[in-house]
Amino acid sequence: MRITLVGSGNVATHLAAAFKNAGHSIMQVYSRDMQNAALLAYHVKADAIDDLQNINPDTDLFVIAVKDDAIGPVAEQLAIYKKLMVHTSGAADLFTLLAFADNVGVFYPLQTFSKTKELDFRNTPLCIEGNGDEITKQLQELAQTISNKVYLIDSPKRKTLHLAAVFACNFPNYLYNIAQQLLAKQGIDFELISPLIQETAEKVQFNLPANVQTGPAIRNDETTMAEHIKLLQDEPHLQHLYELLSQGIIKMETPQRGDK
Amino acid sequence: MRITLVGSGNVATHLAAAFKNAGHSIMQVYSRDMQNAALLAYHVKADAIDDLQNINPDTDLFVIAVKDDAIGPVAEQLAIYKKLMVHTSGAADLFTLLAFADNVGVFYPLQTFSKTKELDFRNTPLCIEGNGDEITKQLQELAQTISNKVYLIDSPKRKTLHLAAVFACNFPNYLYNIAQQLLAKQGIDFELISPLIQETAEKVQFNLPANVQTGPAIRNDETTMAEHIKLLQDEPHLQHLYELLSQGIIKMETPQRGDK
Numbered sequence: 001m002r003i004t005l006v007g008s009g010n011v012a013t014h015l016a017a018a019f020k021n022a023g024h025s026i027m028q029v030y031s032r033d034m035q036n037a038a039l040l041a042y043h044v045k046a047d048a049i050d051d052l053q054n055i056n057p058d059t060d061l062f063v064i065a066v067k068d069d070a071i072g073p074v075a076e077q078l079a080i081y082k083k084l085m086v087h088t089s090g091a092a093d094l095f096t097l098l099a100f101a102d103n104v105g106v107f108y109p110l111q112t113f114s115k116t117k118e119l120d121f122r123n124t125p126l127c128i129e130g131n132g133d134e135i136t137k138q139l140q141e142l143a144q145t146i147s148n149k150v151y152l153i154d155s156p157k158r159k160t161l162h163l164a165a166v167f168a169c170n171f172p173n174y175l176y177n178i179a180q181q182l183l184a185k186q187g188i189d190f191e192l193i194s195p196l197i198q199e200t201a202e203k204v205q206f207n208l209p210a211n212v213q214t215g216p217a218i219r220n221d222e223t224t225m226a227e228h229i230k231l232l233q234d235e236p237h238l239q240h241l242y243e244l245l246s247q248g249i250i251k252m253e254t255p256q257r258g259d260k
Numbered sequence: 261m262r263i264t265l266v267g268s269g270n271v272a273t274h275l276a277a278a279f280k281n282a283g284h285s286i287m288q289v290y291s292r293d294m295q296n297a298a299l300l301a302y303h304v305k306a307d308a309i310d311d312l313q314n315i316n317p318d319t320d321l322f323v324i325a326v327k328d329d330a331i332g333p334v335a336e337q338l339a340i341y342k343k344l345m346v347h348t349s350g351a352a353d354l355f356t357l358l359a360f361a362d363n364v365g366v367f368y369p370l371q372t373f374s375k376t377k378e379l380d381f382r383n384t385p386l387c388i389e390g391n392g393d394e395i396t397k398q399l400q401e402l403a404q405t406i407s408n409k410v411y412l413i414d415s416p417k418r419k420t421l422h423l424a425a426v427f428a429c430n431f432p433n434y435l436y437n438i439a440q441q442l443l444a445k446q447g448i449d450f451e452l453i454s455p456l457i458q459e460t461a462e463k464v465q466f467n468l469p470a471n472v473q474t475g476p477a478i479r480n481d482e483t484t485m486a487e488h489i490k491l492l493q494d495e496p497h498l499q500h501l502y503e504l505l506s507q508g509i510i511k512m513e514t515p516q517r518g519d520k
Contacts, residue, residue, distance in 0.1 A: 068484065091476075091484045110452060112459055112474050117467070119459060125452050151452060160446045161453070163488050168439035168453050169460045170475030171505045172432035177469035177512060179424035186420045192370060192385050192411060193421070193428045194465050199372055199379060200429040201461030205454050207377075209437035214372050215430025216351075224328065224351045228423050241504055245431045248497060252437060 001142060004055065005029045005046070006074055007065035008036040010113035011088050013043075015063060018121040018146040020044040027059045057081045061142075063107065068092045075100045086139065090162030093155045094129055105130035105139045108158055109147075112169050121146050127153040127161065178238060210254045217249035261402060264315065265289045265306070266334055267325035268296040270373035271348050273303075275323060278381035278406040280304040287319045317341045321402075323367065328352050335360045346399065350422030353415045354389055365390035365399045368418055369407075372429050381406055387413040387421065438498060470512060477509035 001024045005016050008031035016026055026046040031037035034050040041048035049055070055078065062078050064071055065088040078085055079100040086107040087097060097104035106129040111119065126143040128150060130136030136152065143150040153161065176197060180190045203212045216224040225246055232239045261284045265276050268291035276286055286306040291297035294310040301308035309315070315338065322338050324331055325348040338345055339360040346367040347357060357364035366389040371379065386403040388410060390396030396412065403410040413421065436457060440450045463472045476484040485506055492499045 067479075068481065091487060111456055112463065112472075114463060114467075114472050114474070117463055117472075123455050125455060127452075149452075149455070153448075157446055157448060159487070159491065160442055161448060162484075163491050164439035164442045164448075164453055165456055166475050166488065166502075167435045167442070169456050170473070170477065170509070171435050172457075173460055173464065173469050173473055174477075174505055174509050174512065175427045175431050175435075176464050177473065178508075179428035180469055182420055182424045182427070186417050188413075188417060188421060188424075190464075190468065192387075192409075193424055195383050195385060195409070196371055196425055196429050197432075197461045197464060200433055201457045203372065203374060203377055204433065204436050204450075204457060207374075208450065209433050209440055212372075212374050212377075213430070213433055213437065214374070215426050217430065217434075219327075221328065224422075227351060227419070228426065231419065231423050237504075237508060241508070242426075244497075244501055244504060245434055248438075248501065249430070249434050252434065 001025070002027050002058070002060045004059040004062050005040070005044075005065065006052075006062055006078070007031065008033070008040045009065060010115060011109065012063070012065035013040055013115070014111075014113045014119070014121065015065060015088065015107075015109065015146075016040060016044045016046075021121075022145040024145070028054075028056055030055070052077045055081065057083070059083060061086065063088065064097075071096050072099065075104075084135065084138070090127075090158055090165065094131065095155070098131060102131060103135060105135050106155070106158065107139060107143065108153070108161075110161060110165060122148050125149040125151060127151050127158055129154055129158065178241075210252060213249060213252060213254055215249070217246040218252065218254065220250060261285070262287050262318070262320045264319040264322050265300070265304075265325065266312075266322055266338070267291065268293070268300045269325060270375060271369065272323070272325035273300055273375070274371075274373045274379070274381065275325060275348065275367075275369065275406075276300060276304045276306075281381075282405040284405070288314075288316055290315070312337045315341065317343070319343060321346065323348065324357075331356050332359065335364075344395065344398070350387075350418055350425065353419075354391065355415070358391060362391060363395060365395050366415070366418065367399060367403065368413070368421075370421060370425060382408050385409040385411060387411050387418055389414055389418065438501075473509060473512060475509070477506040478512065480510060 003024050004027045005012050026044040028047045029037050029041040030049050037048035062085045064074050068089050071087045075097050084103045086105045090108050108127040110125040126147045128139045128143050130139045263284050264287045265272050286304040288307045289297050289301040290309050297308035322345045324334050328349050331347045335357050344363045346365045350368050368387040370385040386407045388399045388403050390399050
């Protein structure tokens with residue numbers, strides 16, 4: 001397929017590389033910043049543009065991987081080409097595109113991307129939505145060329161997935177940051193707890209989280225929780241967070257307790 | 261070394277197996293519950309006992325892997341044998357043992373253990389503390405027979421590590437549980453987000469969390485955050501948690517932004 005990438009952020013970068021590896025042709029990469037466009041375009045052997053006026057209409061698909069509030073304005077400009085358009089957002093509705101064209105869909109990779117780390121795209125869940133069966137089928141087939149985990153997900157479900165991803169990814173990373181800061185203050189290296197972080201994530205690859213919950217709160221170990229609150233006495237925000245999370249764990253329904 | 265295990269929970273189970281694999285002799289396994297003692301004792305070719313009166317004094321080390329509030333009472337009963345004693349707790353002070361004997365130390369594995377999952381003990385950080393240089397050296401050598409990651413950590417630092425572990429392990433697992441519950445309500449399988457969970461943990465194996473923070477809060481994407489709060493309208497506890505965590509992320513000091 002001939003694909004045009006609108007955007008040069010992490011999602012655009014990882015998607016472009018996955019498409020290229022699967023044998024598709026990346027026609028152009030657009031970014032407001034010519035340097036960013038050129039860098040990604042170079043990697044996927046495409047042309048770089050920094051003005052949507054310079055779009056080459058000789059393409060099959062526009063992948064709009066820009067910030068949510070820019071999706072509508074971009075779609076409006078691209079609508080004149082009458083090509084298939086998808087956005088890549090977890091939070092934006094299909095309607096954001098439908099307002100401007102009929103041949104539209106969503107291509108949402110459910111993963112956390114960063115420039116500093118490569119990842120195996122075949123293991124990345126791709127959530128697909130199309131305006132009608134024909135487009136859905138076309139997007140599904142395209143998705144299967146780059147991922148083994150393709151799911152048909154409508155807009156309301158995708159929003160729930162996006163919210164769940166915030167709880168499963170963004171918030172845990174913030175908690176890792178708190179741990180790192182607590183350790184740094186005592187001169188302790190973060191690498192001491194990185195195996196713990198990895199194992200915690202691995203445990204839920206094959207178990208429900210409720211079945212493998214550990215720690216003072218699930219044991220209702222009030223002595224330890226009180227000591228932890230005392231250790232955090234200079235950080236009221238962290239005390240508040242500790243209490244709120246612990247209260248939630250204490251009220252959790254856990255089929256099997258006793259892990260330590 | 262000849263080692264006696266007091267306790268048969270997850271820490272005792274994983275430690276006993278690691279010691280046995282490294283060529284040490286497990287003499288006895290104690291548990292208040294004879295069935296639990298017998299099960300672990302069988303695996304490591306030891307004798308099972310359910311009464312501390314039946315301790316065989318022919319041993320070199322007592323490993324006390326019981327709940328924190330039972331460490332003192334157990335140590336008091338074992339003190340008469342004048343053997344080296346360690347506890348395995350992150351939260352309990354060395355003094356808990358020092359109150360009863362001089363040959364004491366701490367052997368704290370910084371990991372989350374569960375009965376349902378094996379793990380590579382050589383990659384498990386072991387935090388060692390001894391009462392004096394001689395004991396510390398002896399425990400360090402023992403630790404190195406089962407782990408490649410042995411650290412000398414005193415009691416105050418160990419308490420900080422334990423607190424950090426709650427933020428890095430117990431709390432993230434609770435957030436995974438919230439994500440799973442949100443998905444289940446919409447009939448979405450948890451496995452859709454398990455690659456995301458794994459990648460989030462892998463990213464911080466070689467990066468500081470602040471450098472790889474992603475999501476609506478770090479982008480200060482108020483539209484998405486407001487939509488998420490609305491989606492959580494039936495769950496005030498989760499709304500409160502979402503706001504508190506997002507506020508923390510918004511105030512984070514991040515050297516490098518822009519990941520999505």
